Structure formats: C-alpha cells, structure tokens
Amino acid sequence: xxxxxxxxxxxxxxxxxxxxxxxxxxxxxxxxxxxxxxxxxxxxxxxxxxxxxxxxxxxxxxxxxxxxxxxxxxxxxxxxxxxxxxxxxxxxxxxxxxxxxxxxxxxxxxxxxxxxxxxxxxxxxxxxxxxxxxxxxxxxxxxxxxxxxxxxxxxxxxxxxxxxxxxxxxxxxxxxxxxxxxxxxxxxxxxxxxxxxxxxxxxxxxxxxxxxxxxxxxxxxxxxxxxxxxxxxxxxxxxxxxxxxxxxxxxxxxxxxxxxxxxxxxxxxxxxxxxxxxxxxxxxxxxxxxxxxxxxxxxxxxxxxxxxxxxxxxxxxx
Amino acid sequence: xxxxxxxxxxxxxxxxxxxxxxxxxxxxxxxxxxxxxxxxxxxxxxxxxxxxxxxxxxxxxxxxxxxxxxxxxxxxxxxxxxxxxxxxxxxxxxxxxxxxxxxxxxxxxxxxxxxxxxxxxxxxxxxxxxxxxxxxxxxxxxxxxxxxxxxxxxxxxxxxxxxxxxxxxxxxxxxxxxxxxxxxxxxxxxxxxxxxxxxxxxxxxxxxxxxxxxxxxxxxxxxxxxxxxxxxxxxxxxxxxxxxxxxxxxxxxxxxxxxxxxxxxxxxxxxxxxxxxxxxxxxxxxxxxxxxx
Numbered sequence: 001x002x003x004x005x006x007x008x009x010x011x012x013x014x015x016x017x018x019x020x021x022x023x024x025x026x027x028x029x030x031x032x033x034x035x036x037x038x039x040x041x042x043x044x045x046x047x048x049x050x051x052x053x054x055x056x057x058x059x060x061x062x063x064x065x066x067x068x069x070x071x072x073x074x075x076x077x078x079x080x081x082x083x084x085x086x087x088x089x090x091x092x093x094x095x096x097x098x099x100x101x102x103x104x105x106x107x108x109x110x111x112x113x114x115x116x117x118x119x120x121x122x123x124x125x126x127x128x129x130x131x132x133x134x135x136x137x138x139x140x141x142x143x144x145x146x147x148x149x150x151x152x153x154x155x156x157x158x159x160x161x162x163x164x165x166x167x168x169x170x171x172x173x174x175x176x177x178x179x180x181x182x183x184x185x186x187x188x189x190x191x192x193x194x195x196x197x198x199x200x201x202x203x204x205x206x207x208x209x210x211x212x213x214x215x216x217x218x219x220x221x222x223x224x225x226x227x228x229x230x231x232x233x234x235x236x237x238x239x240x241x242x243x244x245x246x247x248x249x250x251x252x253x254x255x256x257x258x259x260x261x262x263x264x265x266x267x268x269x270x271x272x273x274x275x276x277x278x279x280x281x282x283x284x285x286x287x288x289x290x291x292x293x294x295x296x297x298x299x300x301x302x303x304x305x306x307x308x309x310x311x312x313x314x315x316x317x318x
Numbered sequence: 319x320x321x322x323x324x325x326x327x328x329x330x331x332x333x334x335x336x337x338x339x340x341x342x343x344x345x346x347x348x349x350x351x352x353x354x355x356x357x358x359x360x361x362x363x364x365x366x367x368x369x370x371x372x373x374x375x376x377x378x379x380x381x382x383x384x385x386x387x388x389x390x391x392x393x394x395x396x397x398x399x400x401x402x403x404x405x406x407x408x409x410x411x412x413x414x415x416x417x418x419x420x421x422x423x424x425x426x427x428x429x430x431x432x433x434x435x436x437x438x439x440x441x442x443x444x445x446x447x448x449x450x451x452x453x454x455x456x457x458x459x460x461x462x463x464x465x466x467x468x469x470x471x472x473x474x475x476x477x478x479x480x481x482x483x484x485x486x487x488x489x490x491x492x493x494x495x496x497x498x499x500x501x502x503x504x505x506x507x508x509x510x511x512x513x514x515x516x517x518x519x520x521x522x523x524x525x526x527x528x529x530x531x532x533x534x535x536x537x538x539x540x541x542x543x544x545x546x547x548x549x550x551x552x553x554x555x556x557x558x559x560x561x562x563x564x565x566x567x568x569x570x571x572x573x574x575x576x577x578x579x580x581x582x583x584x585x586x587x588x589x590x591x592x593x594x595x596x597x598x599x600x601x602x603x604x605x606x607x608x609x610x611x
Contacts, residue, residue: 028439035442038517039430041426041430042427042430042485043430045426049467053460053462054455057462060463118349130601131597135357138537138589144582204608206601224341282465295460295461298459303455
C-alpha cells in the first residue's frame with residue numbers, strides 16, 4: 001500500500017517534467033514570436049543567397065551538371081579531376097597560397113601598425129590620416145589607375161620614371177611578363193587591403209581604458225613595446241579576432257584585381273587564382289558541377305584557415 | 319595629496335614613453351612614406367581629371383596637372399546627351415541600386431540584429447554563429463548557386479539581382495548586433511512596462527540609439543553597390559551601371575581618356591565624401607566590432 005502511494009507521485013512528476021520541458025520550449029518559441037518576425041526578412045534573403053547556395057554548391061560538386069542536361073551523380077570524380085588532372089588548378093592553388101601567405105599577414109600587420117601610429121596623433125591629424133589610408137578601400141574600382149602606372153609602354157608612369165632616371169632602357173611589360181605580374185597584383189592588393197580591419201583597430205585603440213595604461217606604468221612597464229604587448233594587444237583581442245577574419249577572407253578572394261590588371265586569363269596563368277579558376281568554369285565553360293567542386297575547396301580553405309587563426313589569436317597575451 | 323603626486327609621476331612616465339625620439343621619428347617616416355603610397359594614385363586620379371588631352375599623353379608622363387581645365391567635365395556632359403544610352407541613365411541606375419540596397423540593408427540588418435543582441439530565444443546562439451561563419455568566406459563561393467536562385471526567381475537582368483542579396487550581407491548584421499548590445503536593458507524594460515510592443519520598441523527606442531551604426535553600415539555597403547558593374551546579372555544596356563560605363567570608356571581607349579578620368583573622379587569622390595562626413599560615427603561603431611568569446 002505504502003509503496004503504491006509512493007510510486008504514484010514519482011511517475012507523475014517525471015511525466016510532468018517531460019511535458020513541461022516541451023511546453024516550456026513551446027512557450028519560449030511563442031514568446032520569441034516577435035523576434036522571429038523581426039528577423040525573418042533578413043534571414044529569408046540570407047538563407048536564399050548565402051546558406052542554400054553553400055549547401056547547393058556542396059551537393060552539386062558530386063554531380064556532372066552543365067545547366068542543360070539533368071545533373072547526374074559522379075561521386076568524387078570532380079575532386080579527383082581537380083587535384084590529379086588539372087594542372088591549371090594547381091597553378092591557381094599555388095598562386096592563391098602565395099597571395100594569401102604574403103598579403104594576409106602583411107596587410108594584417110600593416111592595419112595594426114598604421115592604426116597604432118595614427119592613434120598617437122592629435123585628433124584632427126588622426127582623422128585625416130585615417131581617411132588617407134582608408135580611401136583606397138572606399139574608392140572601389142578606381143584601381144584601374146594602376147593600369148596606367150604599370151602600363152607596358154613608355155607612357156606608363158613607372159616605365160617613364162625608370163627610363164628618364166636611366167634605370168632601364170626599354171619599357172618593361174609589367175602586366176604581360178610572368179616575372180612581374182604576380183608581384184604587381186600583390187602590390188595593388190596590399191594598397192587596397194587597409195579596410196574594415198583597419199577601422200576596427202583604430203576604434204579599438206581609442207577605447208582602451210586609459211587607467212589600464214596608467215596602472216601598467218605604475219607596475220613597471222618601461223617602454224612602448226612592453227605597453228603594446230602587455231596592455232594594448234590583450235585589451236584589443238576582440239578587434240584583433242575580427243580583423244583577422246576580414247583580412248584572411250580578403251587574402252583568399254583575390255580575383256577582381258587580378259582580372260582588371262593582368263587580364264582573364266592572365267599570361268600563362270601567372271595571376272590565375274582559385275577564384276578566377278572558378279569563374280572560368282562557372283561563367284565561361286558552364287561546367288557547374290566542376291565549378292562547385294572548386295567553390296567547395298575555396299570554402300574549405302577560407303573557413304579552415306579562419307578557424308585555425310582564430311584559435312591561435314585567442315592565445316595572444318595569455 | 320599622494321594621489322596627486324602619483325598622477326604627476328605617471329604623467330612623467332607617460333611622457334618619457336612617448337619621447338623616445340628615434341623611434342618616433344622612424345614611425346612618422348614610415349607613416350609618411352606609406353601614406354604617400356596610399357594617396358598617390360588618388361591624387362593622380364584627381365589631377366588627371368583636370369588635365370587637358372595633350373597633357374594626358376605627354377612623354378615623359380607628368381604627375382601633376384600644369385594647366386588645369388574643366389574640359390573633361392564638359393566633354394562628359396556632351397557625351398551624356400549624345401550616346402545611345404545617355405550617361406545620365408547609367409547614373410540613375412547606379413543611384414537606385416545604391417540607395418535602395420543600402421537603406422534596405424540598414425533596415426533589415428537592424429531588425430534582425432535587435433533580437434539577437436538583446437534576447438535569448440531558441441536558436442539565437444546558433445543563428446549568430448552562422449552569421450560569424452558567413453564572415454569567413456567571400457561571396458565568390460556562392461556565385462554559381464546564386465545565379466541559379468536568381469534565374470529561378472526570374473530576377474536575371476533586373477536590378478533586384480543586385481539589390482536584394484546586398485541587403486543581407488553578414489558584416490552589417492554582425493556590426494549592428496555588436497553595437498546594439500550596449501543599449502541599456504533598463505531602457506527597453508521601461509518601454510515594455512509602458513506597454514510598448516517589440517516592434518514599437520525596436521522602431522522608437524532602438525533605432526534612434528544606433529544612428530552611428532547606420533552610418534557605418536552605409537559606409538561599408540555604399541561603395542560596394544556604388545562600384546558594381548552589374549556582374550553577370552545585367553544584360554540590357556539601359557539597366558547597366560555607371561561603373562560599367564566607366565569600364566567601357568576606359569576600354570574605348572585614347573580618345574576618351576580625359577572623360578574616363580572625369581567619371582573616375584566622380585565615382586571616387588562620392589564614397590570618400592560620405593566617409594569624411596560619417597567618420598566619427600563609424601569609428602565609434604567599430605569600437606564594438608570585436609568577436610568576443
């Protein structure tokens with residue numbers, strides 16, 4: 001008798017707990033109704049043009065698809081062709097790595113270094129210098145100006161300057177000579193790369209708690225390098241993480257500049273990148289399955305690198 | 319008294335830190351050299367727009383203009399009237415795309431950022447980590463399926479294909495959410511007690527408080543749309559953009575070089591002017607831009 005009485009409420013309570021968790025979830029969903037409605041317009045578009053495309057791209061990479069015939073499944077064939085049979089892709093991959101390894105770290109450090117120096121100036125000069133360094137990112141496609149500077153005939157500014165100064169006798173084909181193309185594109189990419197991260201760093205430096213610096217001075221911080229390492233960098237960590245994401249994504253996405261300066265395709269694929277390879281197969285040859293495999297590789301490269309660097313940067317100042 | 323003395327001592331230390339002359343000198347030299355590197359092409363673009371045709375093709379090439387003239391701009395106006403599709407049409411297209419895209423982006427991103435910044439509800443954390451993940455790859459990745467979605471929607475060769483995807487760029491939502499987090503909860507609570515609905519709170523309390531972030535989203539979004547050449551989506555000549563027209567003029571070669579320089583100057587000056595106006599707001603938004611743990 002006793003056990004039965006005891007038994008009854010326990011089962012009841014378990015049952016009730018289960019019920020209430022579901023009910024609680026439902027209630028939360030209902031409470032959040034307005035929030036979902038507010039978010040809906042943005043996330044419908046975001047889903048349609050960002051999330052679904054990533055998924056579609058991944059799925060398509062296992063198909064043969066040319067926009068006309070019905071796609072047919074071919075397993076890993078696209079990938080094996082990409083890595084084993086496509087010499088041009090290997091060039092593209094190599095160039096992309098060169099771009100990323102050079103422009104990524106240099107632009108990241110430049111963003112921080114210049115933000116740090118500019119931060120010591122008086123507010124008016126600071127605003128002006130910020131404008132100077134950020135202006136290339138703002139002026140967008142005006143980088144065709146570099147075409148005139150690096151023009152291959154003697155009207156090109158660089159050639160004209162070098163010739164009149166006597167360094168060279170004949171104009172150099174900066175954008176047609178395999179030796180130089182990659183470096184010219186890297187230079188212009190660097191010119192354009194002080195973007196969002198640079199602004200974030202400037203802002204981050206301005207908001208560092210002054211009392212931290214004063215406390216550091218009392219605690220025996222001797223020079224500005226120590227200040228940088230022990231106070232500035234750790235208190236800017238969130239901005240540093242954000243800036244890294246921006247710069248890494250940018251460093252892997254070199255394409256428009258390469259096309260504008262070196263042409264598409266560039267001489268002997270000297271400035272060919274994964275993105276231009278993707279454009280080649282996606283919007284010229286219409287091998288959508290193959291292009292999707294390239295896109296998936298690009299996605300993996302970008303996100304993978306970003307996640308690894310995030311892990312590393314979280315250790316700064318620890 | 320001791321506090322005061324401490325302060326002074328700190329002040330002196332601070333001064334000494336800043337006073338290392340060689341380091342300062344090296345830094346400012348660095349700043350000057352690279353500042354020149356950044357500015358030269360732009361200064362050149364400005365100079366070029368005012369050069370008469372014979373100066374543009376001078377050998378050896380000259381950097382600064384000698385006899386500034388407005389000819390290029392007059393030619394530009396003349397061409398605007400004469401060409402098959404008037405240049406003003408390209409300008410109007412660019413203007414529509416840029417304004418609708420930017421305003422739409424600010425509105426949609428703010429509406430989506432408000433719940434993510436201020437409330438916890440099922441899925442809120444997952445959604446935000448997806449947005450951060452989306453910052454980690456460039457739009458190139460999604461270009462091909464994007465085209466398919468566009469053609470499925472029937473948006474190819476319409477301005478919608480450029481405007482609508484731009485409204486949902488992840489960077490804007492991310493920055494807006496980080497900025498909104500600093501709105502005090504008490505403000506929202508008070509409004510709720512007064513019986514305001516979520517929509518009303520969003521529109522009358524949150525939105526006016528994030529004006530600096532609006533300007534930031536504008537500064538990030540505007541140049542992208544302003545500089546678009548229509549990509550693969552626009553085929554009709556009458557729907558093309560100003561930047562496309564500029565590219566055509568530049569490709570058109572020597573005879574139009576002066577006009578090209580004038581258009582380039584115009585294309586460049588608009589975003590730069592906007593940035594000059596909004597710089598302090600942009601910096602104050604960016605202060606909240608960090609990715610926190």
